[in-house]
Amino acid sequence: MVSSTAQANRKYPDMLDLKPVLGAIDAVLGSAARPVELHEPRFGQRERELVLDCIDSNWVSSAGKYVTRFEEMVAAATGARHAVAIVNGTAALHAALVLEGVEQGDEVLLPAITFVATANAVSHAGAIPHFVDSTWDTLGLDPQALEAHLDAVAERRNGAWVNKQTGRRLRAVVPVHIFGHPVDMAALGAVAAKYELVIVEDATESLGSTLGGKGCGTFGHSAVLSFNGNKIVTTGGGGMIVTDDEAHARHARHFTSTAKRAHAWAFDHDEVAYNYRLPNINAALGCGQMERLPAMVDAKRRLAERYLLAFSDFPWARIYREPEGSQSNYWLNTLVLEREYAAERDRLLAALHGHGIRARPLWTPMHLLPMYRDCPRSQLPVAEDMHTRCINLPSSPFLAESANKV
Amino acid sequence: MVSSTAQANRKYPDMLDLKPVLGAIDAVLGSAARPVELHEPRFGQRERELVLDCIDSNWVSSAGKYVTRFEEMVAAATGARHAVAIVNGTAALHAALVLEGVEQGDEVLLPAITFVATANAVSHAGAIPHFVDSTWDTLGLDPQALEAHLDAVAERRNGAWVNKQTGRRLRAVVPVHIFGHPVDMAALGAVAAKYELVIVEDATESLGSTLGGKGCGTFGHSAVLSFNGNKIVTTGGGGMIVTDDEAHARHARHFTSTAKRAHAWAFDHDEVAYNYRLPNINAALGCGQMERLPAMVDAKRRLAERYLLAFSDFPWARIYREPEGSQSNYWLNTLVLEREYAAERDRLLAALHGHGIRARPLWTPMHLLPMYRDCPRSQLPVAEDMHTRCINLPSSPFLAESANKV
Numbered sequence: 001m002v003s004s005t006a007q008a009n010r011k012y013p014d015m016l017d018l019k020p021v022l023g024a025i026d027a028v029l030g031s032a033a034r035p036v037e038l039h040e041p042r043f044g045q046r047e048r049e050l051v052l053d054c055i056d057s058n059w060v061s062s063a064g065k066y067v068t069r070f071e072e073m074v075a076a077a078t079g080a081r082h083a084v085a086i087v088n089g090t091a092a093l094h095a096a097l098v099l100e101g102v103e104q105g106d107e108v109l110l111p112a113i114t115f116v117a118t119a120n121a122v123s124h125a126g127a128i129p130h131f132v133d134s135t136w137d138t139l140g141l142d143p144q145a146l147e148a149h150l151d152a153v154a155e156r157r158n159g160a161w162v163n164k165q166t167g168r169r170l171r172a173v174v175p176v177h178i179f180g181h182p183v184d185m186a187a188l189g190a191v192a193a194k195y196e197l198v199i200v201e202d203a204t205e206s207l208g209s210t211l212g213g214k215g216c217g218t219f220g221h222s223a224v225l226s227f228n229g230n231k232i233v234t235t236g237g238g239g240m241i242v243t244d245d246e247a248h249a250r251h252a253r254h255f256t257s258t259a260k261r262a263h264a265w266a267f268d269h270d271e272v273a274y275n276y277r278l279p280n281i282n283a284a285l286g287c288g289q290m291e292r293l294p295a296m297v298d299a300k301r302r303l304a305e306r307y308l309l310a311f312s313d314f315p316w317a318r319i320y321r322e323p324e325g326s327q328s329n330y331w332l333n334t335l336v337l338e339r340e341y342a343a344e345r346d347r348l349l350a351a352l353h354g355h356g357i358r359a360r361p362l363w364t365p366m367h368l369l370p371m372y373r374d375c376p377r378s379q380l381p382v383a384e385d386m387h388t389r390c391i392n393l394p395s396s397p398f399l400a401e402s403a404n405k406v
Numbered sequence: 407m408v409s410s411t412a413q414a415n416r417k418y419p420d421m422l423d424l425k426p427v428l429g430a431i432d433a434v435l436g437s438a439a440r441p442v443e444l445h446e447p448r449f450g451q452r453e454r455e456l457v458l459d460c461i462d463s464n465w466v467s468s469a470g471k472y473v474t475r476f477e478e479m480v481a482a483a484t485g486a487r488h489a490v491a492i493v494n495g496t497a498a499l500h501a502a503l504v505l506e507g508v509e510q511g512d513e514v515l516l517p518a519i520t521f522v523a524t525a526n527a528v529s530h531a532g533a534i535p536h537f538v539d540s541t542w543d544t545l546g547l548d549p550q551a552l553e554a555h556l557d558a559v560a561e562r563r564n565g566a567w568v569n570k571q572t573g574r575r576l577r578a579v580v581p582v583h584i585f586g587h588p589v590d591m592a593a594l595g596a597v598a599a600k601y602e603l604v605i606v607e608d609a610t611e612s613l614g615s616t617l618g619g620k621g622c623g624t625f626g627h628s629a630v631l632s633f634n635g636n637k638i639v640t641t642g643g644g645g646m647i648v649t650d651d652e653a654h655a656r657h658a659r660h661f662t663s664t665a666k667r668a669h670a671w672a673f674d675h676d677e678v679a680y681n682y683r684l685p686n687i688n689a690a691l692g693c694g695q696m697e698r699l700p701a702m703v704d705a706k707r708r709l710a711e712r713y714l715l716a717f718s719d720f721p722w723a724r725i726y727r728e729p730e731g732s733q734s735n736y737w738l739n740t741l742v743l744e745r746e747y748a749a750e751r752d753r754l755l756a757a758l759h760g761h762g763i764r765a766r767p768l769w770t771p772m773h774l775l776p777m778y779r780d781c782p783r784s785q786l787p788v789a790e791d792m793h794t795r796c797i798n799l800p801s802s803p804f805l806a807e808s809a810n811k812v
Contacts, residue, residue, distance in 0.1 A: 040464055041464055041466065042464060043461045043462070043464065043466075047461060048458055048461055051457060051458075051461065051687075052454055052457075052458070055449045055453060055454055055457065055691070056449070058446055058447055058448060058449065059635070060447065060449075060635055060640060060641075060642040060691065061634060061635020061636070061640065061642050061643060062635070062643060087493050087494065087643065088493065088681050089681070090680070090681035091681070115673075116664055116666075116673070116675045116679075117664065117681055120664065120678055120679060120680070120681075123678045124680070126532075228467060229465070229466055229467020229468070229685070229686075230467070234466060234467065235466075235685075236466040236467055236685030236686060236687040236688060237467060237468060237493065237681075237683075237684075237685040258522055258523065258526065260522075264759055265755050265759065265764075265765065265766040265767060266766075266767065266770065267521075267522070267766070267767075267768075267769040267770055268770050268775065269522045269770075269775055269777075270775070270776055270777070271776075271777050272526055272529045272777045273522075273526060274496070274526070274530070275494050275495070275496035275497070275523055275526075275643075277643075278643075279635070279641075279642030279643040279688065280635075280642060281457075281642040281687065281688065281691065282642060282685065282687065282688070285461070285466065285687065349671050353670055353671065358671075359671065360671040360672075360673070361671060361672065361673075362673075363673040364672065364673055364674050364675075369674065369675055369676070370676055370677075371675075371676070371677050371678045
């Protein structure tokens with residue numbers, strides 16, 4: 001938060017002086033080699049050991065022992081009862097939506113501010129993304145804005161809630177815990193209950209984050225995680241569906257492994273299904289990484305503290321702080337420019353890249369992408385505002401060690 | 407082929423004596439440890455080295471140097487100009503169909519005898535599988551039966567060929583080189599040209615097979631390969647789209663990596679797209695495997711020769727031999743029972759499993775699976791016959807070494 005003293009003294013020069021920003025970030029990153037990427041994994045002896053053991057076992061494909069172990073480790077880390085390892089986060093969300101009953105022609109509500117994979121997974125399920133606004137309270141979907149929007153557009157027809165502007169069924173809502181910061185799930189739960197929406201949590205960015213002491217990924221009926229190369233834990237590419245519902249987990253496993261019926265030799269399959277399971281070799285890498293999850297969350301939180309401190313006296317920009325009541329994994333640290341300086345964002349990004357700092361803006365909001373331009377949406381003033389003035393800063397856990405001691 | 411002497415002498419006992427079959431297979435498998443799986447990979451020092459190098463580079467996710475190298479190796483091995491590494495064979499076929507213009511509600515022709523993934527990929531593209539018959543000449547799709555069927559059901563409407571029974575557009579045909587044996591692509595090409603069908607080759611089982619000296623995967627406009635754990639070359643899970651068309655390859659790359667437009671920092675995407683690229687760590691494993699592809703094809707062909715020899719005097723069963731003019735990778739060796747003994751197939755399978763030999767029947771034909779029961783299809787007498795009397799035998803390349811010298 002910008003301190004009141006700083007606010008009182010601010011002068012709003014026409015062009016920002018970029019030097020102090022670069023200086024503050026340099027102070028945080030310390031001795032880290034340039035260029036500094038946005039988020040990079042690091043692997044230790046343990047990852048090497050487990051991957052070699054997997055190769056030596058000649059079992060590198062799906063359904064190996066590391067898949068089971070990785071699922072158990074991720075379930076334990078989130079607090080979910082069951083976990084089903086999937087080939088990546090997009091595939092996990094696609095499968096999760098279908099498994100929750102999303103059908104061709106349904107609408108699925110999601111924030112306009114998210115990585116494109118969230119909207120793509122909705123499309124892959126044959127459904128139509130319906131974009132809603134975000135809140136500065138969490139950077140994620142705004143439950144109050146969602147409710148106000150549904151109050152205006154939803155209507156009950158033949159026992160289902162439909163969008164009265166399109167006539168399509170409103171089936172699910174996908175909250176995304178942006179950059180690891182948990183959405184207000186209690187408030188969202190109330191709106192979802194009112195409009196009978198299934199909640200599928202997109203926890204792809206928030207492994208290790210908690211809200212009221214409860215792990216992200218345990219608030220909806222099911223949730224998805226990602227272990228892409230840029231995530232806090234990586235398997236190269238990988239994802240997970242987590243749920244407390246045993247029958248649901250069993251179906252998820254079946255549906256993502258060609259729906260083959262168990263038999264010593266016969267190849268019978270009982271539904272149109274997917275080849276979406278995670279290979280054993282990727283799971284082996286993930287098992288090694290999961291052993292260090294608590295240390296990585298800790299390192300990322302220390303790095304966030306350094307950024308927060310470095311920018312605490314800036315009058316025209318601040319580092320985004322985790323929502324009240326939550327512990328964020330601070331997947332990506334976010335610099336928020338004051339609204340008056342939104343037009344300076346790209347000049348700052350260019351300067352950062354020129355300085356060897358691979359910062360990036362927020363994703364372009366979904367409703368501004370050509371293929372999602374005509375999708376239904378609410379008013380999106382916060383999403384558009386957020387997009388113009390947020391910048392993600394390098395956030396790899398190991399940077400906490402290279403950082404100068406403050 | 408069954409010799410004419412044997413045919414003249416055959417007596418058709420009511421129940422087969424299974425002992426000689428087990429004996430013949432035992433003679434081929436020699437000292438291999440029981441149970442003997444249908445197909446298992448083996449990894450050497452090279453695979454270990456490359457995977458560790460990949461881990462040590464901290465670049466395990468998509469778009470790494472091993473992905474590019476793996477693509478180049480696979481392109482060179484098949485003779486295709488371009489190769490795009492995909493997360494698995496099913497995803498590769500799904501993407502390939504969409505990239506070739508298959509749309510929601512189209513029909514795609516494919517053999518009823520194939521692994522379920524072929525039909526699933528058609529469904530994933532929103533199209534309807536349309537099953538056609540196979541031929542004993544290749545075990546694959548029968549171009550003559552296809553032509554006769556299309557002559558009966560296809561009709562030209564508004565400049566497109568449609569199935570006059572359903573009114574749906576006939577868009578593509580997917581020949582599958584079953585167990586590595588090439589389909590008669592010249593004959594198929596003529597039928598496809600007549601009915602303006604795009605050919606997407608399913609070469610998931612036939613890496614290293616050639617037809618008239620040309621690699622499987624280079625006959626259609628594009629083709630797909632698989633590197634699943636049971637394939638001749640494995641990446642854990644993996645697939646590939648190959649094509650000679652540079653613009654097509656470029657689009658395939660874009661479409662399978664979220665359609666992100668190149669930019670130093672901005673996240674803009676220009677079509678609904680997929681996260682389907684192969685992670686670098688899987689590609690590293692594949693690079694190690696590809697170095698040994700010629701040796702593995704050679705070993706598998708030697709193993710096939712042993713099976714052929716071991717069953718050369720059997721009056722009521724034979725080992726399937728590669729089609730004339732082709733060099734098969736003999737992905738899976740196939741024992742074909744004479745028609746009179748089709749009813750004995752499951753008794754033989756049970757005996758083989760009891761004996762530690764993990765044989766299996768052909769996949770259940772697609773039109774007999776519940777989810778594909780109502781799909782359009784031709785008469786399928788050969789497919790149904792084939793299913794009742796083919797058994798796949800253990801075919802891992804290393805078995806060529808453990809086999810008794812004959």
